[in-house]
Amino acid sequence: MLTLLPAVDVRDGKAVRLRQGESGSETDYGSPLEAARTWLGSGAEWIHLVDLDAAFGTGNNRDQLREIVAELGDQVNIEMSGGVRDDDSLAAALDAGAARVNIGTAALENPEWTASVIRRYGDRVAIGLDVRGHTLAARGWTREGGDLFETMKALDEVGCSRYVVTDVARDGMMQGPNIELLRQVAERSDAKITASGGISKLDDLRAIEELSPLGVDSAILGKSLYAKAFTLEEALALVGK
Secondary structure (H helix, E strand, C coil): CCEEEEEEEEECCEEEECCCCCCCCCEECCCHHHHHHHHHHCCCCEEEEEEHHHHHCCCCCHHHHHHHHHHHCCCCEEEEECCCCCHHHHHHHHHHCCCEEEECHHHHHCHHHHHHHHHHHHHHEEEEEEEECCEEEECCCCEEEEEHHHHHHHHHHCCCCEEEEEEHHHCCCCCCCCHHHHHHHHHCCCCEEEEECCCCCHHHHHHHHCCHHHCEEEEEECHHHHCCCCCHHHHHHHHCC
16 A cells, blocks of 8 residues: 655745746645645645755745644654755754655765764655656756666665655656656665656556555655645545555
8 A cells, every 4th residue: 555645845935836846837836834734634644845945945944844744743744855954954854843854965965974864863764866867866956966776775775764766857747657767766675665756647656556565655746636636535545545
């Protein structure tokens, strides 16, 4: 069974969705807190909460994220992502009450620090692998960050327990997930895998669920929910939760 994580991406204090992760491609969906309340009311057990300004280096929405966790964190698990690159930003996310924190760019730019927090926090830390082809995208997806499988090998060696895998070209495009990429990542690691990007219909969830024997145990839902391609209730019913 897949765990589903509806996403709340926050930029300039608003819930937004991007196309292919590009700054400036935002579609505004209003209040992040209201979006999170909606997903909780629809049965979500996890929410994927992203600070896009922190990811792009254009500020942060730390107060808004804290507000969401303060109100809802005792009712739903919060996974926080975006701009976590050092002890202070990681501590801020964990202290706010996040059940899990995703680290992206920092895993590429500062592998020693990343190894230390993986050892310290275990499964409370996940590594985001944002991919174009087999090349990682770094710093808010604005530049290249190295080979996917070489990076995974190094992270596996220090005990990474979860990867969040996003095909940047498909993110927000409603073109379906990159099942082959997910398969390749899962086959090369014992870590659990969260699928992200491209999900556009319930059949996409069925295809991802077929990878569960390889360790793909969860999926992030973004544009598909905001565009009303299906409801969270329908998705949860499909995966049996």
